[in-house]
Amino acid sequence: MIRAEGLTKFYDSRCVVENVSFEIADQEIVGFLGLNGAGKTTVLRMLSGILSPSSGAIEIDGHDLLSDPANLRWRIGFLPERPPVYEDMIVQQYLDFAAQLRGQSTHRVSEVTELTGLQSVRQQRIGTLSHGYRQRLGIAQAIVHDPALVVLDEPINGLDPVQIKEMRDLITRLKQRHTVLVSSHILTEISQTCDRILVLQEGKLVFNGSENELSTKMDVSAQEIVVILSGEASQISTTLDESAIVAHWKLEKNLEGAIQVRVGLKDVSSEEFASFAVNAGIGLRSMTPVKTHLESLFIRLMGTEA
């Protein structure tokens, strides 16, 4: 269990992180979102023990990171935005070095090399590796000592779509053994990888919960539905225009004897819309709630909180 309580960080007199508190359960993958300059990296660096907060507390499995940093920070795996690799070293040699630096034997190196898909380059010089392999190597060094918490700062940055998919699978696999905190600008990846989301804005935590909870918070799932309505198009149009429960609607497609429309609802459930349609004599062939992408939710949240 990771617990951050009232984390605050000042650079000179400028407050970059303000009173951030959250908990992360064991083997949970948590996504960390925020615009550039929101303070994500600062929080991640504080959690990894590399940066000391101005105030607040960080507990890892009940141990206070700040009162005994030397004894705890080596048990945290950290991948900074730029992987901390020595260009002149061989991959295998580097991972041995990273493991031993944290006081571990090199017995996990083979396992980690396999997990991160580095087998084919294990005898290669790091300076010759592609960006994708460097990111993997960065993750490998972060987990080679079997840490309780793995902190990944923008691990997907600069990867191509194939590499992104591989990285997503890799991060998901990490959950079997570690608690993972990952930040990314690619929100679909966070959406597909993480159990929970933390959103930081201007140094403050503005959301802590699942993507569904974020949808509920933004009142999005109840707001929009896509329906196929059968009947006279002009009658449907008039009915929707005059309805008190429809905030807005938009014709998406003309079908044979029916139309597909996207309907925005005013504080009512989709079931209530179904009753309304039937009572109004409109045939309801299908109804699908619009699942709003995390990206849209995030942008709305940023707009709401701003």
Place this chain on the structure above:
Amino acid sequence: MITDSNQRPSASKAMFLIVRRELSSYFGSWGGWTLIALSLMIAGILFNTRAVGSSAKFSADVLAQFFHDTSGVVLAVAFLVSLRTTVEERKQGTLPLLLNSSLTEGEIVVSKFLGAMTVIALFCLLSGYIPALVFLRGKVSLGHIGTGYLGLLLYASSIVAIGVWASAIASGWVVAGAVAGATLALGHTFWLLARRIDGELGNVVAYLALHDKHFMSFKQGILSLKHVAFYLSITLVFLILARSGLESRRWSS
């Protein structure tokens, strides 16, 4: 799961790894070897032209002059080698790996210091053929040679500590070079300054001169504990400052 039984691993192995890493970064490319080769060449030229010279000399004087001239070479090598310690890690983005290790800032600083000192020790070892020649052809004691090299190593340790400190507090090569260069320039000109200052303060300033009085006895083969203590004190002070510099980075960036 973190438990109390998982105590911090022994630092010595991790420190050894950093020292080894430092050495492989020096000697993994031509840079380190070129520096050593050039330094040896300069030490050899200075020995032939200044220490031996063209006039007849006592071998003890030749040896003293050798240690005096070689201290200048050691100054340059120690300066160059120590500057890269933390600055290079920062440039490569590898500092988080060290800061996220089982080592404290103090242990990281000491590891870097030992890595740089090993390079100096290697230079001293390779330059040993010169005093060996004096020993075989002339009349000097092994004690004189040993004391001279002890002086070189102690002098180098103070330079390296200053370089490690500058490297720990600076954001790049240029700043580190300027900070270390200014500190060393000041430390080497205190004796000049002391001449202009009367009284006790003048004595204090003269005492702080890095090379002048303190190295004199070593090059003449006289082992004086007060000079040993001086160099060790300077080394310790700057290593503590370097540790503080590295620690302060946890608060500032």
